[in-house]
Amino acid sequence: MRGRWVLAGCLFWVLSAPSLGAIEAQAFPDETIKARYYDLIATLRCPQCLNTNLAGSDAMIAQNLRATVLRLLVEGKSDAEVEQFMFERYGDFILYEPRWTAKTWLLWLGPLGLALVGLSVWWSMGASSRKTRHGLSESDRANLKQLMDR
Amino acid sequence: MAKQSVLIPAFVFAGIVVLLWFGFQLSDPHLLPSQKLNDPVPDFELPSLTAVGETLNAADLTGEISLLNVWATWCPSCIAEHGELTRIFETTGLRIIGVNYNDDSDAARAWLKRWGDPYAFHIVDEDGTLAIDLGVYGAPETFVVDAGGIIRYRHVGVVTQKVFEETFAPLIQNLKDAS
Amino acid sequence: MIVELGHFCVVIACLLAFLQVVLPSIGLKQNNAQLMASASSLAYGVFVFTLLGFLALIHAFVTDDFSVGYVASHSNTRLPLQFKVSALWSAHEGSFLLWTLVMSIWTMMVARFSAPLTTDMRARVLICLAALGFGFYLFLLLTSNPFERALPFYPAEGADLNPLLQDFGLIVHPPLLYMGYVGLSVPFAFAIASLWGNTLDVSWARWSRPWTNLAWAFLTMGITLGSWWAYYELGWGGWWFWDAVENASFVPWLIATALIHSLAATEKRGVFKSWTVLLAIFGFSFSLLGAFLVRSGVLTSVHAFAVDPERGAAILMFLVPVIGGSLLLYGARAWDLRSRVTFKRSGRESFILGNNVLLTVSAAVVLLGTLYPLGYEALTGGDKISIGPPYFNAVFVPLMLALMALMILSHRSRWWATDRSLLTAGQGVFTAIAAVAAIGVSVVMGPIKLWIIGVAWLAFMILLNLGYELHRRVRLKSNPFSRLFNQPLAVYAMVLGHAGIAVTALGIVTTVMLSEEADLFMAPGDRAEVGAYDVQFYGTNNIEGPNYVADRGRVEVSRAGEIIATLFPEKRRYLASQSIMTEADIHVRSLGDIYVALGEPLENGAWAVRVHIKPLVRFIWFGGILIALGGVLSIFDRRYRAPVARSSRQAPPAPSREAVHG
Numbered sequence: 001m002r003g004r005w006v007l008a009g010c011l012f013w014v015l016s017a018p019s020l021g022a023i024e025a026q027a028f029p030d031e032t033i034k035a036r037y038y039d040l041i042a043t044l045r046c047p048q049c050l051n052t053n054l055a056g057s058d059a060m061i062a063q064n065l066r067a068t069v070l071r072l073l074v075e076g077k078s079d080a081e082v083e084q085f086m087f088e089r090y091g092d093f094i095l096y097e098p099r100w101t102a103k104t105w106l107l108w109l110g111p112l113g114l115a116l117v118g119l120s121v122w123w124s125m126g127a128s129s130r131k132t133r134h135g136l137s138e139s140d141r142a143n144l145k146q147l148m149d150r
Numbered sequence: 151m152a153k154q155s156v157l158i159p160a161f162v163f164a165g166i167v168v169l170l171w172f173g174f175q176l177s178d179p180h181l182l183p184s185q186k187l188n189d190p191v192p193d194f195e196l197p198s199l200t201a202v203g204e205t206l207n208a209a210d211l212t213g214e215i216s217l218l219n220v221w222a223t224w225c226p227s228c229i230a231e232h233g234e235l236t237r238i239f240e241t242t243g244l245r246i247i248g249v250n251y252n253d254d255s256d257a258a259r260a261w262l263k264r265w266g267d268p269y270a271f272h273i274v275d276e277d278g279t280l281a282i283d284l285g286v287y288g289a290p291e292t293f294v295v296d297a298g299g300i301i302r303y304r305h306v307g308v309v310t311q312k313v314f315e316e317t318f319a320p321l322i323q324n325l326k327d328a329s
Numbered sequence: 330m331i332v333e334l335g336h337f338c339v340v341i342a343c344l345l346a347f348l349q350v351v352l353p354s355i356g357l358k359q360n361n362a363q364l365m366a367s368a369s370s371l372a373y374g375v376f377v378f379t380l381l382g383f384l385a386l387i388h389a390f391v392t393d394d395f396s397v398g399y400v401a402s403h404s405n406t407r408l409p410l411q412f413k414v415s416a417l418w419s420a421h422e423g424s425f426l427l428w429t430l431v432m433s434i435w436t437m438m439v440a441r442f443s444a445p446l447t448t449d450m451r452a453r454v455l456i457c458l459a460a461l462g463f464g465f466y467l468f469l470l471l472t473s474n475p476f477e478r479a480l481p482f483y484p485a486e487g488a489d490l491n492p493l494l495q496d497f498g499l500i501v502h503p504p505l506l507y508m509g510y511v512g513l514s515v516p517f518a519f520a521i522a523s524l525w526g527n528t529l530d531v532s533w534a535r536w537s538r539p540w541t542n543l544a545w546a547f548l549t550m551g552i553t554l555g556s557w558w559a560y561y562e563l564g565w566g567g568w569w570f571w572d573a574v575e576n577a578s579f580v581p582w583l584i585a586t587a588l589i590h591s592l593a594a595t596e597k598r599g600v601f602k603s604w605t606v607l608l609a610i611f612g613f614s615f616s617l618l619g620a621f622l623v624r625s626g627v628l629t630s631v632h633a634f635a636v637d638p639e640r641g642a643a644i645l646m647f648l649v650p651v652i653g654g655s656l657l658l659y660g661a662r663a664w665d666l667r668s669r670v671t672f673k674r675s676g677r678e679s680f681i682l683g684n685n686v687l688l689t690v691s692a693a694v695v696l697l698g699t700l701y702p703l704g705y706e707a708l709t710g711g712d713k714i715s716i717g718p719p720y721f722n723a724v725f726v727p728l729m730l731a732l733m734a735l736m737i738l739s740h741r742s743r744w745w746a747t748d749r750s751l752l753t754a755g756q757g758v759f760t761a762i763a764a765v766a767a768i769g770v771s772v773v774m775g776p777i778k779l780w781i782i783g784v785a786w787l788a789f790m791i792l793l794n795l796g797y798e799l800h801r802r803v804r805l806k807s808n809p810f811s812r813l814f815n816q817p818l819a820v821y822a823m824v825l826g827h828a829g830i831a832v833t834a835l836g837i838v839t840t841v842m843l844s845e846e847a848d849l850f851m852a853p854g855d856r857a858e859v860g861a862y863d864v865q866f867y868g869t870n871n872i873e874g875p876n877y878v879a880d881r882g883r884v885e886v887s888r889a890g891e892i893i894a895t896l897f898p899e900k901r902r903y904l905a906s907q908s909i910m911t912e913a914d915i916h917v918r919s920l921g922d923i924y925v926a927l928g929e930p931l932e933n934g935a936w937a938v939r940v941h942i943k944p945l946v947r948f949i950w951f952g953g954i955l956i957a958l959g960g961v962l963s964i965f966d967r968r969y970r971a972p973v974a975r976s977s978r979q980a981p982p983a984p985s986r987e988a989v990h991g
Contacts, residue, residue, distance in 0.1 A: 025848050
């Protein structure tokens with residue numbers, strides 16, 4: 001396991017010694033598979049690590065899973081099939097992109113809902129009334145006057 | 151807008167607090183639930199560690215209730231667990247099957263020579279393919295497999311005497327009663 | 330001895346903070362100006378004693394006093410001096426001491442620069458700050474004491490600082506970030522004090538603005554530096570992973586960004602009063618929530634912490650009264666703050682409202698994605714789900730694109746309403762110029778990508794419209810040149826901030842779309858092609874650092890036969906912890922970075938070598954710096970100088986249609 005993203009937010013680092021370098025030379029049959037391989041290992045999570053994708057971990061399991069991803073791609077499996085393979089073995093945890101299920105619809109629709117609420121707030125507040133142009137209430141005026149006079 | 155709407159933020163915050171309260175009670179973030187519960191042990195065709203030249207497959211796991219224990223010589227806590235597995239075998243006679251995971255077979259045999267071998271047999275999983283099919287993500291991990299070769303339980307980490315007596319033993323008793 | 334004195338000083342600081350709450354409160358009750366004023370003098374005392382405690386711990390680190398448990402686990406005799414000092418804030422306990430020090434600095438600054446406030450308002454603000462500080466000291470002393478001795482048996486040598494942290498980044502990133510996090514307590518305190526005293530008028534907004542801008546600038550800088558640090562230190566070439574801890578800093582930033590805009594509208598026009606107060610409360614609440622959640626270990630992050638239920642309970646005991654209490658106070662008072670001021674959909678208020686809506690929704694979305702796994706696990710009884718970059722990118726990017734689109738027109742808007750002609754003048758020409766420039770960028774950078782063209786177009790439209798607005802202001806005067814330098818600083822601040830957003834966006838889209846990555850098997854003398862570059866590996870040699878030994882590789886990068894850089898990536902082994910570190914070497918060019926890291930040694934002197942080509946990646950952080958500079962610049966605007974001087978020189982702060990927000 002390794003602390004991949006040790007910083008950025010705050011400073012509570014992984015105290016276990018990091019051993020960086022999930023750097024390994026793979027032989028790819030062609031460029032498409034290479035690109036798909038890199039995409040997949042970036043969006044699959046290392047099941048043993050705290051929050052690192054397969055690409056960023058040198059845990060034993062991550063190495064095995066990277067090799068598995070490559071093997072499946074070479075065997076001609078589609079990206080979705082690789083993801084399904086991983087899901088069947090490691091569950092939702094391994095997919096950084098959550099699947100659409102009865103338990104995740106809120107996750108995907110929530111942002112849309114929030115955006116719609118926001119839009120309606122914006123729309124309703126752009127009023128057409130032109131009663132008051134100046135933003136100071138009576139109490140504001142009084143307070144300001146008091147401040148000025150001090 | 152109703153006058154109460156200004157209290158919405160306080161309610162949302164109360165929700166977050168409840169969530170956090172649950173969060174503090176949650177178990178270790180390292181523990182993943184197994185996807186393979188109540189599934190048969192995935193099919194495999196792998197060599198045996200001790201009976202050189204023989205191959206093993208899923209059918210070899212059926213017939214009686216067994217513990218399927220994933221171990222390796224590079225895993226220090228496997229040594230700690232080994233004593234308990236030996237004790238389990240000696241006191242209960244339970245069949246324990248090893249999956250020697252991502253390991254060097256010679257080193258593994260030497261390891262068994264040194265620490266003893268309470269296992270019925272060991273499956274050599276040099277590339278971790280069986281382990282991946284089982285959803286293993288570290289060592290040690292221990293599965294309870296029933297007589298029909300169905301996975302009934304998975305434990306991540308060291309099986310201690312406490313763990314065995316509190317979780318494994320009742321479960322195995324249930325399986326025995328059911329059959 | 331010094332450590333005990335330091336501990337004692339922090340205890341005194343804690344007691345002084347307590348007095349700083351109690352005495353002025355009595356003063357308020359009895360209308361005793363002297364007691365109220367004690368809040369400011371006590372602020373200095375709190376600062377001095379916290380500083381002494383902090384220095385005592387630094388002393389323990391510098392003198393390798395391993396009888397202090399915290400020092401023993403995070404330092405080592407061989408650690409270079411600058412890292413011995415910064416090791417102080419490398420883990421929970423010490424970083425929390427830094428947190429309290431930062432809190433005392435902000436409190437002292439407020440005490441120093443708030444003399445023109447009314448006596449009771451000043452007392453209320455300082456009471457709020459002191460109450461927060463008191464809570465922090467209690468948390469520090471009761472749950473996270475860094476001064477604790479590990480007597481009688483202590484190690485002769487320290488365990489060493491995690492090598493990842495032995496870096497310049499650790500020296501600057503946490504202090505800046507904490508200045509941002511904690512700085513948000515100032516607008517929070519202003520808001521609470523105003524709600525409490527029922528004195529929520531436009532002068533409240535005016536007073537809050539420079540503090541908010543400054544804290545926000547620190548936060549921007551802290552996040553930017555963190556991203557840069559992670560990029561060069563971690564050997565993977567990434568700069569943001571939507572990790573829970575990153576999100577914990579990003580949510581307050583989004584809220585604070587909304588706040589600085591909303592404060593402008595409130596100050597100038599008296600609109601959104603209750604909303605602005607809420608944002609001020611949110612800003613600091615989220616920075617507390619984020620910082621504490623990380624420390625509780627409840628969110629799964631690589632910034633791992635053992636889940637400590639006791640600490641978790643202490644955190645909730647602090648968060649619930651502070652945040653819950655503030656929100657209830659808000660609930661009790663906010664209804665009366667509804668403003669009857671109106672504006673039209675084309676008015677600047679409307680643009681600021683749009684900005685606020687988008688930023689708040691973004692913050693809520695990030696929060697949703699960050700907390701969802703927790704709720705998922707609680708509700709499903711233990712199932713785990715991962716929510717990572719694919720989700721966040723999918724929901725966050727559209728919101729940011731909308732924000733950029735809104736920004737294009739916002740520069741031209743006027744308060745209350747904007748003439749259509751003012752918004753549209755010249756936009757046809759600008760659209761064409763921006764389109765040509767965007768396509769140009771895409772062509773120059775590599776294979777044509779629609780994403781790059783689209784985002785670059787937005788970025789150029791922002792820059793062109795900024796230029797247009799600046800030009801319009803300048804041409805009004807007979808002498809354009811002097812006029813250019815005579816704009817209020819707030820104008821330049823806004824220009825810098827918005828230009829920074831455009832620059833960062835350009836950097837992000839180009840890096841994301843066009844980065845090349847290759848992990849190569851290279852024996853000495855091997856050549857390989859990565860993108861448009863040729864990479865040649867010359868093997869490694871052994872070198873010795875102060876507290877590590879390393880294999881240092883030599884890699885030559887050339888393009889079209891011409892050598893453009895020689896890079897020396899290292900694989901280090903730190904002696905104390907025996908941990909292995911990848912030290913990437915980066916060649917920085919204006920159009921992008923070439924990034925080389927060593928993987929594992931293979932047989933016969935061959936290595937796995939990782940090469941990244943990262944086009945325009947520097948723009949991401951350069952933009953961040955521009956944004957932060959804008960924030961800093963804005964506080965020097967003359968409108969924020971002592972109001973005594975101001976009122977004699979300037980007209981009363983009646984709503985001015987010309988003034989900018991920023």
